[in-house]
Amino acid sequence: MKITVSVTIHPNDEHAAAVVRDVLTIERDHLSSDTFGLHLHEAKDLLRVVQETMATEQARAALAGAAVCASCGAAHRHKDTRPIVVRTPYGVLHLDSPRWWHCLCTPATAATFSPLAELLPERATPELMYLETKFAGLAPYGAGAKLLAEVLPLGRRLHATAVRLHAQAVAQRLEDELGAEQFSFIDTCQREREEELPRPDLPILVGLDGGYVHSAAQRSRTDGWFEVIAGKIVPAEGKPTRFAYVQTYDSKPKRRLYQALRAQGMQDNQCVTFLTDGGEDIRDLPCYLNPQSEHLLDWFHITMRITVMANMAKSLQPPPPAGDTDSAGLPSAQVPRPDLAGQIAEDLQRLKWLLWHGNVFRALITITQITVGTEIARDGPEQARMAKAIGEFDSYIRANTDRIPNYGERRRAGEAISTAFTESTVNQVISKRMVKKQQMRWTPRGAHLLLQIRTRVLDGRLDADFHRWYPGFAHCPPPAEDLADAA
Numbered sequence: 342m343k344i345t346v347s348v349t350i351h352p353n354d355e356h357a358a359a360v361v362r363d364v365l366t367i368e369r370d371h372l373s374s375d376t377f378g379l380h381l382h383e384a385k386d387l388l389r390v391v392q393e394t395m396a397t398e399q400a401r402a403a404l405a406g407a408a409v410c411a412s413c414g415a416a417h418r419h420k421d422t423r424p425i426v427v428r429t430p431y432g433v434l435h436l437d438s439p440r441w442w443h444c445l446c447t448p449a450t451a452a453t454f455s456p457l458a459e460l461l462p463e464r465a466t467p468e469l470m471y472l473e474t475k476f477a478g479l480a481p482y483g484a485g486a487k488l489l490a491e492v493l494p495l496g497r498r499l500h501a502t503a504v505r506l507h508a509q510a511v512a513q514r515l516e517d518e519l520g521a522e523q524f525s526f527i528d529t530c531q532r533e534r535e536e537e538l539p540r541p542d543l544p545i546l547v548g549l550d551g552g553y554v555h556s557a558a559q560r561s562r563t564d565g566w567f568e569v570i571a572g573k574i575v576p577a578e579g580k581p582t583r584f585a586y587v588q589t590y591d592s593k594p595k596r597r598l599y600q601a602l603r604a605q606g607m608q609d610n611q612c613v614t615f616l617t618d619g620g621e622d623i624r625d626l627p628c629y630l631n632p633q634s635e636h637l638l639d640w641f642h643i644t645m646r647i648t649v650m651a652n653m654a655k656s657l658q659p660p661p662p663a664g665d666t667d668s669a670g671l672p673s674a675q676v677p678r679p680d681l682a683g684q685i686a687e688d689l690q691r692l693k694w695l696l697w698h699g700n701v702f703r704a705l706i707t708i709t710q711i712t713v714g715t716e717i718a719r720d721g722p723e724q725a726r727m728a729k730a731i732g733e734f735d736s737y738i739r740a741n742t743d744r745i746p747n748y749g750e751r752r753r754a755g756e757a758i759s760t761a762f763t764e765s766t767v768n769q770v771i772s773k774r775m776v777k778k779q780q781m782r783w784t785p786r787g788a789h790l791l792l793q794i795r796t797r798v799l800d801g802r803l804d805a806d807f808h809r810w811y812p813g814f815a816h817c818p819p820p821a822e823d824l825a826d827a828a
Contacts (some may be wrong), residue, residue, distance in 0.1 A: 342369045346387060348394050353402070364390040385494035392431035400436050400457055407456040410444035417441035420453050428465045430472060430489075433496035436461075467811045470507055471803070473499075477508035478774075478791070478798035481781070505787075512790035515797075515806065519600065522593040525629035527609070534610040534632065541611035543577030545602065548639075548763030549617045549626065552771040557782040567785060569775075569792065570623055572598070573766040576605050583800055585770050585792040588622050590785035599630055607631065616760045618642040619741040638744040639760045640697075646737070647693050650730050654689065656723050657682040685711055685727070699747035701738065708735045770795055 344367045350360040365387050369376055379387070409416050420440045427434045438457040443449040463470075472493075476485030482501035490499050529538075549572045559565035571585040584601045586594055607613065613634040615627035619642065627636045688711045695704040708731065715728040738745070748758045774795055775783060783791075797803040807814045 343367070344369070348391060350394075350398055362394060364394060381492075389432040389494040389496070392429060393434065396427075396429075396434050396436070403460055404439065404457060408441075410446065413444060413446045415444055415446075417444060423455070425458055425461065426464060427461055428469055428496070430466070430469045430493050430495065432494050465507065467807055467814050468816065470511060471807050471814070471816060473504045474508045474511045474794055475798055475803060477504050478795040478803075482508075508794055509787070509790045511806075512793040514810075515793055516790070519593055519596050522596050524595075526595070526599045527629055527632050529609045529632075531632075538608055538610045541608045542606065544612035544614055545577070545605060545607060546575040546757055546762075547598075547602070547613060547615045547627070548573050548575075548757075548760040548766070549615065549623050550760050550763040550767050551618070551620065551622070552767045552776070554771065554775045554788055555782040557784045557787075559782060567788075568622065569771050569788065570594070570626075571763065571767045571770050571792075572601075573763050574601055574605050575762065579605070580800070582802075583766055583770055583796040585796055587785045587789040587792070590789045594626055595630065598626060602630065609633075614757065616757060616763070618760065619737060619744065621740075624740070636744050637746055637758075638741045639758075640748050641759045641761065643696055643745075644693065646730075646734055647689055647696075650727070650734065651686060651689050653723070653727050653730060654682050654685040657685070657721075657727065681714065681724075684714060688714075696738075696745065697748050699745055699750075701742050701745050705735070705738065708738065769799065 345363050346365040346367070347361050347363050350362070352359070365383070367379075367383055407417075418441060420442055422437050422439045424435050425438045427436060436457060438455050440453050440455045442453055443451070472489060473485065476488060479485070480488070482504045486499040486501050486504045489495065549570060551568050551570050553566040553568055556565050556567050567587065567589055569585060570588050571583070574582045574584070582601055582605055584597060586597055588594065591597065602613065609632060611631070611633060613627075613631045615634060615636045616639050617623050617627070617636070619638045627634060688707055692704055692707045692711070695701075695707060712728065712731050712735065715724055715731055751758050770792065775788065775791070794803070797806065804816055807816070
């Protein structure tokens, strides 16, 4: 059996006859599981020849329409012809691009022009750029290049460097679309928010947390990492949105967060709850983004620090047993040695209870008592480490005093008190792609640009960006849940 696949070309001119071209012939002798249907190499050949036929006819029709001057109708004079190369998912196209002289009736800055080169300014089609960018966000650059080359007739070898450069070009285009950074994004007064704006939806929840990736400029084990901030915006209704950036590279973090909130429908009179770990790097990020916002300290980071100090207290030296003597030879019963470990454990439990109920004033008093007790009994390395941890915790609570609510009331009301939903975002956006099993190092710029792509791919927003840039772009993506599982 022989099967011939033909392409029929119908010109725009109704009086012109259709052209039929045979593009591929397939032969089969008998039916079996290995001869059933199209083979992969046959499908690649079919796509390649159909692409060449279609692209050649489109280029010919475009050149025929631009061969005459639009003002006077005179034919453009031909100067020379230069080939151009256009990369597509279905092969590499080598097209003849003629260069013509501009007509004298129309003033122009250049004497000649190449209509085909002007119609195809990018030497890669948007669909190929989209596929390379999407796979770059889901898998390592080399793995994405091998997968595309396995299933598509690309026409030449696709290198991991090309995938990386194309993905970074798309991410840089997205970065250029961001507006300028501002100190405050509140540009409405209270009267406008109360009288002119419509009734807002339920509050929006925003969680911010950090992760670390390997640095390409590593010179020692201490400077081998840099921090990446990841966040998740959870509206009352609809799908959540992820975002991430490298804080040492990004110059517009507030603008990025503000744009993400606006994309979720945030109004100036809408309540927004920010939950962070209280670190210096993101402490001021939510400020002046929304007049109705509240910035809260994540309870998980508080109780985690208290748990660490409680474990450290267990290593403190217990009081000597009865009958022992001190360094002066006096009986231990005459030397007052309180049970420091037990006392600190009780104080830490009280401290945790006070912070859970939002009583910051009494919590700071309790921290001072623990500090004084540790300073008095500092006679070993364990006490010194404990005193240092208590001092750091004291500074941490004082820096976030205004951000500690009554966690018990919020928990009973069903409101969020922890950034646990953001921990999964950090693992999905950062760790799976850039840390776990990915033993490569990153520059801050490379990591930042890749994060912009990965968050859009996981959220299913990359298609909308390409539709905005190229109105004729048509692609049917899988659901965002499937992408998240694949990543």
